[in-house]
Amino acid sequence: MAPQLLSSRTFKSLFDSVDTFLFDCDGVIWKGETLIDGVSQTIDLIRSKGKNVVFVTNNSVKSRRQYAEKFRSLGLSSVTQDEIFSSSFAAAMYLKFNNFPKDKKVYVIGGEGVLEELQIAGFTGLGGPEDGEKKAQWKSNCLFEHDKSVICVGLDPNINYYKLQYGTLCVRENPGCLFIATNRDAVGHMTDLQEWPGAGCMVAAMCGSTEREPIVVGKPSSFMMDFLLQKFGTDSSRMCMVGDRLDTDILFGQNAGCKTLLVLTGVTSESDLLEKGNKIEPDYYTRTVSDITKLMDSPSK
């Protein structure tokens, strides 16, 4: 069925059939450091009607704690850390659930968020932002040392050759080294005015040199969904995934059997959605999250 533009009639049936709303963040709640209009009131309204609200973001630069702070700084102080599921958290949980030995180390190509989540889960993470300052030395007979058993790759605006080389050697030369990706989003709204290369870029760089494919923990992989379903003990058919990206958010929701709602405030335009080549169709779409507030108040026809 073709995606339906959310109307007061369709909204009511959607809202009544759902107990939990899952929201993506970049392009849905905020753009860079700027809150999207009307989001705060909408979240409060949804909560006031007795629904649960959860935030699922592929952006691994921050930890859950740091995201909670961001929500607070943008005026959404009702959002707690426990309601936030970032791919940085997912990476740490993946290692935990697979009983990854605590004495083995993780090399991180990404932001502080991953390092912090690894630490909270009891793992040793190295690398991260400070390796952005390092330069590889290519001298004759000089060996580049590397001894990590996992490399975890996510969005890294401080990417450089040193990190690519370090990660490449770990994967190619340490037997059994795991190659984990937080996510593979091609681009994202890292700032409000423009799209920027996403983790998909850094991950593809590593695939290019290691000739291996990673284990992806973020959307649309079902890992975070399985985690959420277990945690909340709820049925996926009573959930609605709200996102701006077809190949991560909407696919994530569809794969788990959730209802899906696309918003047009992020990377996807209406023409992207409706073009012939597009194979991923959300149940509904609307311009922005605050349309929920408008539709809630208007009488259904």
Next chain:
Amino acid sequence: MLMSRSVASAVSQVSSSTSSLLPNSKQLFSFKTLSGYRSSSFCGGSIRKVNHKPLQMTSSSMTPRAMASKQLENADQLIDSIETFIFDCDGVIWKGDKLIEGVPETLDMLRAKGKRLVFVTNNSTKSRKQYGKKFETLGLNVNEEEIFASSFAAAAYLQSINFPKDKKVYVIGEEGILKELELAGFQYLGGPDDGKKQIELKPGFLMEHEHDVGAVVVGFDRYFNYYKIQYGTLCIRENPGCLFIATNRDAVTHLTDAQEWAGGGSMVGALVGSTQREPLVVGKPSTFMMDYLADKFGIQKSQICMVGDRLDTDILFGQNGGCKTLLVLSGVTSISMLESPDNKIQPDFYTSKISDFLSPKAATV
């Protein structure tokens, strides 16, 4: 699904050879006549997209290989049947900055026999002129005109399509590319200097890019950073008709003799990841450089032998080009990799290093 490998670009796939027999085949053949080999379906000067990973060898127009690679036992016989030897450099002539044993004598011997020598390298860090100096420093008698680096290939490709001189080229790569573009008369931006540029992702920050950039050339780049990735991405996504050209997609390279280093495949992979487009590849195994030099020197491809250390670039390049292929084990490929059941690329011959040419009969591998 957008998350998986990007959809094919308009450029046709590299038809690569397929070995239908596993390398451990025990068939014994007498010295092969290679004229029955699959010929390249390419015409001169065109660029092939490489489906780089995994080593997918899909070929509808080529007959599958019938023969496993043979250890070179009669070097003289091979040498006599060949007019031009194309040599890869890293892992064949040198490793890092160290010459491989026996190379000068081997090259001298081949020249004395009247053979044409050509050097084709995917390494885009230097220009032909700079490679000429490297050969000289190592005591080898090689002319700049005999060297074809992927940096040169990028400039030659742009010339071959009459890329307008009023358009600019954004370079994610090192000096070699810049020098070759300059020699060919093209305007460029970027290169190593952009390695110093920092980004601060804050509200209201917008990266501008020049709208008259008509091509982005990506190659091996030790000064790779987010600024360059974004600049290249913006040009490719927003400048209508902007070309995305890759010098090569080698996963690893021998920067030093002790270890392998992440190669151009990494930088190109990054741009594929952010643009979700596949590039035009000018370096091996694309046959652009083969077609170019066959045309330039007026050589028949059946009279050429490609000598290299890497199966998925050098040997595939030779096979795609329709010439004989000799793998040397002095570089990245070991005998076990050649003979592994996962390996689908079978060179005609293999030997330990090129100086085995000096001992006309069997050399020990």
